[in-house]
Amino acid sequence: MAPPVPEPDPAQSQPYLAVRDLTVRFDTEDGVVRAVNGVSFSVRPGRTLCVVGESGSGKSVASLAILGLHNPRRTRLSGQILVGGRDVVGLDEKQIRTMRGRSMAMIFQDPLSALHPYYTVGRQIVEAYRVHHPSAGKAEARRHAVAMLGRVGIPQPDRRFDRYPHEFSGGMRQRVMIAMALVNHPDLLIADEPTTALDVTVQAQILDLLADLQSEFNTAIVLITHDLGVVSQVAHDVLVMYGGRAVEQGTVEQVLRRPQHPYTWGLLASVPTLRGDPDADLTPISGSPPSMINLPAGCAFHPRCRYAGETEGRSTTEIPLLRPAGEPDHLVACHLSDADRARLREHEVTPTEVA
Amino acid sequence: MLRFLTRRLLSAVLVLFAVSVLSFLMFFALPRDPVTAMCPKNCNPARLERVRQELGLSDPLYQQYVGYMKGIFVGRDLSSALGGHCDAPCLGYSYVNSEPVTRTITRVLPVTLSIVLPAAVLWLALGVGLGMISALRRGTLLDRLAIGFSLAGASLQLYFVGAVLLLVFCYTLHVVPVPHYTSIWSNPLDWADGLVLPWVTLAFLFSAIYARLSRAQMLETLSEDFVRTARAKGLSKSTVYGRHALRAAITPIVTIAGMDVGAALGGTVVTETTFGLQGLGRTVWDAVREGDLPTLMATVLIAAVFVVVANILVDVLYAFIDPRVRLR
Structure with missing residues (x-):
């Protein structure tokens, strides 16, 4: 096991995530894709940074780079990504794996395709819990998973535990994803267009839920979106990306007004x-x-x-x-x-x- | 699950009924007189007439069909040919082989099962294994070797590969005996020894297709969102590939494997001929050449049963693998 990630400063002055001069390039047959070019940003615990831009602006690539989810053979990363003070750029797969799902978690755009269709939601959450709590028994892991399902607003979590993703509605599925991402109480949550696939009323519920959980767990959130309506609802800070670069950043008040x-x-x-x-x-x-x-x-x-x-x-x-x-x-x-x-x-x- | 099974079984019965009616009609609608077809040698008019009488060939077709099906389920009287009762499952009497068809089948069926089933296990393990490895090591030397191997397997013919392997390993190097069939119950070692060459040949040719298929499936699955989710949870590579990706990638392979095995059990004429084994495939071939209608009819039915049963097994397996199927 890697040494535990240091707890965030209770005074909240230190950012939990600090990205400095991040560059991400992919070598492809057509040439080098310059997906992210020297982007810097930081997020403090309990705060939400919205990354805004069109598709292809590099916002998703940057977020995947934080979790180290790119294929290392074809991706060139440079700069610094400090998660709880630890630079994840250049960490090998084994080291960064102990941080994924525990220090930093991620939820994705389409919860139907992001959940495994053949396993019950409960099993998938239990798996996320037990990989970081190897000593936890099945019953204990189940208790945690059920509690988390209840916490994200799934009715009758004990019964829904044994259901498959296709038996849930879109909004409930995204709640399941959130429960799975937060079951280990990560300090950083990256949400890649978490409400894009949902209808508008459900969208508002999910955003409320995220804000609610954020105040409970003091999570730092990076929320990627192209929807300025979402930005105005949840962001504390905003980063506008274009062509893999930051073109504007500031507080939500500054950027939107x-x-x-x-x-x-x-x-x-x-x-x-x-x-x-x-x-x-x-x-x-x-x-x-x-x-x-x-x-x-x-x-x-x-x-x-x-x-x-x-x-x-x-x-x-x-x-x-x-x-x-x-x-x-x-x-x-x-x-x-x-x-x-x-x-x-x-x-x-x-x-x-x-x- | 129970309703699912019941429905599948009912439709299977319907399919088999249709197959039996069609094949029955087909044989008796042929321009050839079934009696001469059944009795091609040493048949004087008197004997022909007796056969015609005792088989009820002057009866209306539906009565003949009912008689045939009755033979399968409860047995029937075949005193002219057998000199007595033919116990269920009675598939008629072959005048060509001078024995009840059921006896022929019980003799040759184990041969075909012994060839196909172990070969299927081999070709699935080899094919899926190779496909998975080359998907995970995409672009490496190993991947290219696997692709080359599968290209060779997909483009070569069984009688060629079989003959080459026979020549090399059997007649030149003497590492395996001449292919032969011994019952697994009487001598398992000799059983395996005598069939290893057909297994390897079949496995090589079939696994090629499976390697390509599972490689493509695996590559597609690896780009799925849920694989990314699994990695984002912090799962190890072996869990991500083994538990999450493999399970999704294997589903379509199960379908094709079921149909391939079902079809192969219905008759592996080329394999059996190449290796000189007397199984169901050779029996079909002989029956076609000799115009042995009762044997032909029985083998068609048996092949249909294999295909239908394989399909039900695939459906059940599918429902176990993919929970979304159970609802429908």
């Missing part, structure tokens, strides 16, 4: 609102996400950015670095000057609608 990056503006403008003009068209971001093999030179967003021409050519030649956006902890990677962005934002979004 005072967005700084043209891409964030685009995301906000494409969200429907209940309070706005019913006849107003949604404004999608024109163009499509870039190829991760051939990222555009300079700012990866420049082919889709309406203001790319206002940077004196820098947008096509120079990669913009994250820099302070005026408020503490609010960072943006854009060549436009603060004054330009303040002026342009007025026309782009009415930022209060989502939050």
